[in-house]
Amino acid sequence: MLSQAITATHTVRAVLGTAEFFEFALKNPYSVQHTVTIEVDRPELSVILDPREWHHFKELTRSVTPVEEEMFHLRDDLKPQVYLRPNETVHIPFKYQTFSADPMVVAAQGPAGLGAGAQAAACSLGKSGAGQTKHIQVSFQVSRGKPIALLRVKVEPQPHVVDQTFRFYHPELTFLKKTIRLPPWHTLPGAPVGMPGGEREMFVRCSDPDIICETKNMGPGEPQDIFLKVAGGPSPQIKKFFVAIYTWIRTAPSFSPPTASRTCTSA
Secondary structure (H helix, E strand, C coil): CHHHHCEEEEEEEEECCCCEEEEEEEECCCCCCEEEEEEECCCCEEECCCHHHHHHHHHHHCCCCCEEECCEEECCCCCEEEEECCCCEEEEEEEECCCCCCHHHHHCCCCCCCCHHHHHHHHHHHHHHHHHCEEEEEEEECHHHCEEEEEEEEEEEECCCCCCCCCCCCCCCCEEEEEEEECCHHHCCCCCCCCCCCEEEEEEEECCCCCEEEECCCCCCCCEEEEEEEECCCCCCCCCCCEEEEEEEECCCCCCCCEEECCCCCC
16 A cells, blocks of 8 residues: 555557657655665666756657756666755656567558558557556665655557568578668658758667667768678578668757756765
8 A cells, every 4th residue: 555655657658669758756755865766677668867868858848847967876786866855856757768579560550651541550550459568667765775656657569650671581590691772861752951060870770689780871972771680590480670760960069958956975
């Protein structure tokens, strides 16, 4: 009963490879200061420690809560800690991001861009995926492991869009080495025109950690190559995986966001 009284629930509707951001209001209920240790039982959910990353997500979500510099510090076991004054409330930023997915679930969506019918199928697929819902426990502990708050994160996986499908055939028990060439980014539909002072970079991530997937930054106007190295098993093995491609523009910061600072002490 005591545990239920201090437990809050938050629902995250997660898409493969997409970072989901939210904040949790943590209050020190005591009249004395405490250093609180944050424990998360799944690696997909993490505390955002970098204030620049925190500010980036707050801009995307248009959150009005303050960003604090040096609010966290890490213990030797890499668990973040935050110092709370008596009866103080702070907002703890969290990010959920996963690259693990079942290819058979997404295969039911069909090709991308089929219109309203495909969108309806995707919605129904998201509803039917309730059995895949998982829960993550976050504990906020003071000295001697006593919790002052518990957060129960309910993750509901949502179907994601597959832009293009490649099929490769290769002899058994050998390595498949493949290069996928992408056109220059400025020639793609929807690419912004006239982005002065910015240098675009590309990054890739594979859903299978055993597959080598990487890319190299090419010169301006050059096509981009994605390199794959996949270990093949005995025939007739079929291996399916997803590759997520990210692009961003490196620019010089034009202003410094307003921040607050605090002193964090170790328990």
